Amino acid sequence: MFMGEYNHSIDEKGRIIVPSKFREQLGDNFVVTQGLDGCLFLYPNEEWENFVVGLRGLPGNKDARRLQRYFMAGAVSCEVDKQGRILIPAKLREQAGLEKEVLFIGVLSKIEIWSKERWEKNDCYDDMDEIAEHMSEYGLSF
Numbered sequence: 757m758f759m760g761e762y763n764h765s766i767d768e769k770g771r772i773i774v775p776s777k778f779r780e781q782l783g784d785n786f787v788v789t790q791g792l793d794g795c796l797f798l799y800p801n802e803e804w805e806n807f808v809v810g811l812r813g814l815p816g817n818k819d820a821r822r823l824q825r826y827f828m829a830g831a832v833s834c835e836v837d838k839q840g841r842i843l844i845p846a847k848l849r850e851q852a853g854l855e856k857e858v859l860f861i862g863v864l865s866k867i868e869i870w871s872k873e874r875w876e877k878n879d880c881y882d883d884m885d886e887i888a889e890h891m892s893e894y895g896l897s898f
Contacts, residue, residue, distance in 0.1 A: 757862075757864055757865070758775050758778060758781065758863060758864065758866065760775075760777065760862045761840055761861050762777075762778070762858075762859065762860040763857065763858070763872070765832060765856055765857060766844070766849070766854050766855070766856060766857075766858050769807070769848060770845070770849050770854075771837075771842065771844075771845070771846045772841060772844060772854075772858055772869070773840050774823070774836060774839065774841070774842055774860070775860050778781060778860060778862065778867055779836060779840060781805070782798075782800050782836075783800065783837055784835060784836055785801060785833060786798060786799060786800050786801055786804070786833075786834055787801065787804040787831055787833055787834065788831070788832055788834050788844065788848060788869070789827050789828075789830045789832070789848075790826060790827065790829075790830035790831075790851055790852075791852070791868055791869075794852060794853065794871075795852055795861075795874065795875075796844070796848055796851075796852045796854075796867055796868065796869040796870075797867070797868060797869075797870070797880065798834075798860075798866060798867040799865070799867075800867050801864075802868060803865045804831075806865075807827075808828075811823070811824050811827060814893045816843075821841070830848060830851070832845055844869075850872060852869065852870070852874070853871040853873065853874050855868070855871060856872075857869065857871070857873075858871060859871075859873035859875045863892055
């Protein structure tokens with residue numbers, strides 16, 4: 757399980773150091789793809805396979821096909837180099853607005869990679885009490 761928030765910088769070639777706590781759980785190879793809310797998703801291979809099974813199980817309607825294309829077209833396999841870095845392709849960096857300061861956010865079975873600027877704009881929890889109340893419909897209680 758991934759949790760926590762880690763700050764790093766991205767270099768001019770698009771390389772980012774993966775936090776050591778995350779590297780231990782990720783292994784040497786994993787998948788980065790387009791995420792939601794303006795970030796990237798980073799999955800360990802096993803979790804990526806589980807996610808792909810879910811995508812395969814979607815109905816054959818237009819929305820499902822679009823969702824499958826969205827996640828699969830942006831997906832790339834990544835390897836950690838000797839300095840603990842991964843290379844984020846230019847297209848993914850551009851989509852997520854990754855320029856200099858980057859945040860790794862552990863979110864259960866995946867990691868989200870955010871530009872610091874976007875994270876600060878989305879990092880608003882003023883309505884969390886209201887959201888938490890609605891989660892009781894899904895069996896989550898606090």
